[in-house]
Amino acid sequence: MSSSADERKGSATMTIQLYAHPFSSYCQKAKTALYEKGIAFEEKMLDGSEPNAGEFAALWPVGKFPVAVDDGQLVFEATGIIEHVEARFPDAPRLIPADPLAAAEVRMWDRFFDNYVAYPQQRLVYIAIGREHDDGGDRWRAALDTAYALLNERMRDREWVAGDFGLADCSAAPQLLYADWSHAIPETYAALRAYRARLLARPSYARALDEARPYRHFFPLGAPEGRD
Known part of the structure; x- marks a missing residue:
């Protein structure tokens, strides 16, 4: 392919x-x-x-x-x-700002999505397929709840997580897609849910997401309708 x-x-x-x-x-x-x-x-x-x-x-x-x-x-x-x-290819569109402090912030939020959204989400999947055993996933759902609350506050007055669309948003798009499938973002978190919707609609991510659709039956927890 x-x-x-x-x-x-x-x-x-x-x-x-x-x-x-x-x-x-x-x-x-x-x-x-x-x-x-x-x-x-x-x-x-x-x-x-x-x-x-x-x-x-x-x-x-x-x-x-x-x-x-x-x-x-x-x-x-x-x-x-x-x-x-x-x-x-440092020409536009930049995904990491040229300004060192702005770049540090983007890189920091990239790590947030990989470490504090993707990691607990993956633990829930591993529990579902029997690769890990613990309390049934309660601590990982709690970890996602903490990340969701922080992100909802962060996104109240922002379009993207750190400046213009960039590295951190490239991470946020798939990590929030699967996190919401694994442990739903609360309805009350309007800012975070709106951010997730913007990410899914971004043409660059929408293309990658479309290419993944034929494989959704692989998701152990089930891909919920209407959340993609």
Whole structure:
């Protein structure tokens, strides 16, 4: 399987190979950034079939995706891939501000979504499929409740989480999608729910999300109707 986005006028020619699966939140995060910046890439589907699976295993024995290869250089982790393409293609639209303090804030919120939204959400999935055993997931739902409350307050007077749409929002889009599926964002959190809706409607993420739709039956907790 391959996907590509037209390069922006004036950008250098480049084709990145992205080893990924469309249903992975971290792969969606990386793809959103590539689509947002208009960078051409070839998606190497990791569905267990050869030759992509063999290539991926040889490239990255750790076995976690996404992984990108850019002109022979291995780039791993979604945030690492976004940092890489931002450095390679610093022209608009920027996903990490040029100002160091603004960039630090964006990077900080990127880590928030990966560590305090994605992590507890994934624990709920692992419990559902029997990979982890604890109190039934209460502590992870409580962790998401804490993150939701903080984010709802943060988003009361903001369109995006830190300045213009950027790295942190690329993380927020898939992480909030799956978090809400796993433990619903309360109806009373209007600001957070509106932010999630804006993320899902962003053309770059909407494209990545559409590519994931055929795989929704894989979600162990069930993909609820009307929350995508």
